[in-house]
Amino acid sequence: MSDIKGTENKSTVAKDSDEKRVGVFVCECGVNIGGVVNTKAVAEYIGTLPGVKVTSVNKFTCSDSGQADIQSKIKEYNLNRVVVAACSPKTHEPTFRACIEQMGLNQYFLEFVNIRDHCSWIHMWEKEKATEKAKDLIRMGVERSKLLEPLQASEVPVTDKALVVGAGVAGMQSALDLADMGFQVYLVEKEPSIGGRMARFDKVFPTNDCSICILGPKMVEVARNKNIKIMSYSEVKAVDGYVGNFNVKIEHKPRYLDVTKCTGCAKCSEVCPVEVPYDFNEGFGTRKAIYVPFPQAVPLRAVLDKENCINCKACAKACQSGAINYDMQPSYTDLNVGVIIGAVGFKTYDPEPRHDFGYGLYDNIITAMEFERLLNAAGPTGGHVVRPSDCKEPIRVGFVNCVGSRDKATNIYCSGVCCMYTIKNAQLLKEKRPETDHTIMYMDIRTPFRGYEESYNRSRNLGVKFLRGRPVEVKEDPVTKNIKVRVEDTLAGEIRNLEFDLMVLATGIVPNEGIGQIQQLLKLSKAADGLLMEAHPKLKPVDTTIDGVFLAGCASGPKDIPYAVSQGSACASRATILLKNKKAITEGITAVVNPDVCVGCQVCIPMCPFQAIKMDEKEGRANVVKALCKGCGTCVTACPTGALEQSHFKNAQILAQVKNVFRFQEVAV
Amino acid sequence: MNDSISDGISAEAAAAPKTDGWEPKIVAFCCNWCSYGGADSAGMGRFQQPASARIIRVMCSGRIDPLHVFNAFLEGADAVLVTGCHIGDCHYVNGNDKTKIKYKYLENVAHELGIEKERLQLNWISASEGEKFANFIRDVTEQIKKLGPSPLKPAGVV
Ligand SMILES: Cc1cc2nc3c(=O)[nH]c(=O)nc-3n(C[C@H](O)[C@H](O)[C@H](O)COP(=O)(O)OP(=O)(O)OC[C@H]3O[C@@H](n4cnc5c(N)ncnc54)[C@H](O)[C@@H]3O)c2cc1C
Ligand code: SF4
Ligand code: SF4
Ligand code: FES
Helix, strand or coil, X not given: CEEEECCCCHHHCCCCCCCCCEEEEEECCCCCCCCCCCHHHHHHHHHCCCCEEEEEXXXXXXXXXXXXXXXHHHHHCCCCEEEEEECCHHHHHHHHHHHHHCCCCCXXXXXXXXXXXXXXXXXXXXXXXXXXXXXXXXXXXXXXXXXXXXXXXXXXXXXXXXXXXXXXXXXXXXXXHHHHCXXXXXXXXXXXXXXXXXXXXXXXXXXXXXXXXXXXXXXXXXXXXXXXXXXXCEEEEEEEEECCXXXXXXXXXXXXXXXXXXXXXXXXXXXXXXXXXXXXXXXCXXXXXXXXXCCCCCCCXXXXXXXXXXXXXXXXXXXXXXXXXXXXXXXXXXXXXXEEEECCCEEECCCCCXXXXXXXXXXXXXXXXXXXXXXXXXXXXXXXXXXXXXXXXXXXXXXXXXXXXXXXXXXXCCCCCHHHHXXXXXXXXXXXXXXXXXXXXXXXXXXXXXXXXXXXXXXXXXXXXXXXXXXXXXXXXXXCCCEEEEEEECCCCEEEEEEECEEEXXXXXXXXXXXXXXXXXXXXXXCCCCCECCCECCCECCECCCCCEEECHXXXXXXXXXXXXXXXXXXXXXXXXXHHHCEEEECCCCEEECCCCCCCCCCCHHHXXXXXXXXXXXXXXXXXXXXXXXXXXXXXXXXXXXXXXXXXXXXXXXXXXXXXXXXXXXXXX | CCHHHHCCCCHHHHCCCCCCCCCCCXXXXXXXXXXXXXXXXXXXXXXXXXXXXXXXXXXXXHHCCHHHHXXXXXXXXXXXXXXXXXXXXXXXXXXXXXXXXXXXXXXXXXXXXXCCHXXXXXXXXXXXXXXXXXXXXXXXXXXXXXXCCCCCCCCCEC
């Protein structure tokens, strides 16, 4: 570290407590900043600004020694404002707030300037301009820092109950872990049964163990746990409040039967005359209008699908427990919870609209999810993989990888699981029927975790063929309904014409339908892939920018089962910090009314989405209820008198930044 | 940097379109949750952009006040950007709906003041849209380079 300005020492420090004594700490972030911005020149320039008592350049300001430097300079120079010019406040502000608070400074006396993400990283080839920009940004920060005022972060109590939204394998894991730690958990699932995608698979990679045999017992465990309240066939309708104290409205969709009476015997389905395509089987086969979702469903209760019901009332007669109730209405439950875990999962890319690789045009092209159901012994064909056109068992099977993934026309990201599940599916059919012939057409094979590469090798040993290339032409033989594919074998450098009895598309992972609604209810961000965004991709992978809200599983990006389960546990562990401490710290930034200036015009009141501004009828003045105010500052811009201000973002503080974007260039005469 | 202005040439003369060398100064107001995150993502993705923008962070785009915007012009901004979360995504429910309404008013006043429409722009950018953020800055910078310095820029200010 190098001090650029340090002539003054403690003995000469003025005792005037109003004097602003600013210390500026410029971080090089290794070479991330230092490799582009001339930090020494920046510090020298900043040292000339009025009020700046010391500037210091560190390789890593956030390191132990960097923070010690800040602390020792606070003492030595009697600093009362600290400016850190480094990375993003979104990740590092808490670190430096804590650092200065330890020295007895109010944490809001920290000003954080971003000269990495907003400067060195985006002007890598313009070192001079980046250096000038860094000077501007820090000057803005220095002038703002002088106007910062002390604020008190507040402590809020945390209700020691949790809400988990989505009961796939990730959400179930969160619920179980929290329940086992003794907390009450509400597990909300929009489908009639918990279990998620995993309940539909035949076997799961990399070990190819039976999916429902490992998931089923877990589902039962969830149902039996006295701390977990499953709310199946239910959805979150409204979320209000904040960390520690979320008020949530849950809607229970009508099943048109009394779940306390239904035994899941399925006598009703036996008599129901209506047959509709069975969604659980990806539309293969049929189910009745009243049905039990699948044999291992939890809760094992029937559900009546009113859209397809013809109101013949046969089921009511058949039900021995008198459970059927055709007039059932949605019902609602209001919950108060301290934390929320979002585990809403994913759906698979739909190749139908674009007819990717002929899907939807030719019968014998199916998706991997459809293949999974055909393979499944409990599936529509009892585990026989047949082709849709003639129900014959195929011999030559082609697989196309990366459908709806790694493709500019659809989604550019890698779905992570399709290589492995294709390898699994080819293996499973090959093992069942060794006479079958499998060709996997891939771009790259990605097998990063334990046992994955081994599984890949196993399929090669079994005789599964791997062809590096993407089909450029897919046609159907009008007579045989076979699929004819023209594909470039990019390793051999030749065009191949192949014929398959069945072709399977490895469709990728895309956001679930309801994800937008969940995103808005929980006030989360979406990442570029359309899935929900975590607080930090590396260091806070299951946190979100909303305190008390966590994400697990495919809701926040493509994942396989072990990863989804780990995240489920991670969420439970992160949530427990709040639930166990029974308190959370919230920002001290709120709106404040100056009663001497307020004229009681009430313009601000409807501006606040949180109803945080109330009239003090006696005084005829507006008043901000701190506990309700979230500190957005929207009301402030509406106030015609200037009575409203937002602490930490006061007009004067913002204008100090605005003014200091610019500087006056001395004119050489 | 802006050499012609620093040479003491009047603002009027300085308003002649500049092409090379000159980097406009753009004040970008960003909300903490989305567009500021978008600017961070641009950094993380190393999406290179002209060194023209100076970001001022507020918690919500709803906090961006006409006072801030016009002060920026009076202080010397060649362009001012009002940015926030996509409609429906505001961290505070609907602060950006109010921004949208305020922005109409801002546009009218800017027009009255003779500020070209390119100099005041609104954009919704999510925290993951780093490339969009970079492209936005690049596009605005190009447009402003064609227009030259703002007519409101005080002489001698860079
Ligand atoms: C074809 C295919 C094969 C695969 N094979 C394997 C394999 O062999 N091995 C492996 O490790 N991984 C495999 N995977 C990946 C695996 O499916 C995922 O890792 C796993 O399902 C993720 O679990 P999850 O809980 O995050 O999501 P999901 O299983 O999707 O569960 C999410 C749950 O949330 C519910 N939900 C959604 N929205 C809401 C809402 N708004 N309110 C309430 N509830 C909601 C859903 O109904 C669902 O029950 C495969 C994926 C595919 C597509
Ligand atoms: S700052 Fe936002 S949350 Fe607080 S009172 Fe004003 S409008 Fe409401
Ligand atoms: S808008 Fe301003 S003056 Fe009017 S009631 Fe609210 S705080 Fe008072
Ligand atoms: S928080 Fe981004 S616009 Fe309101």
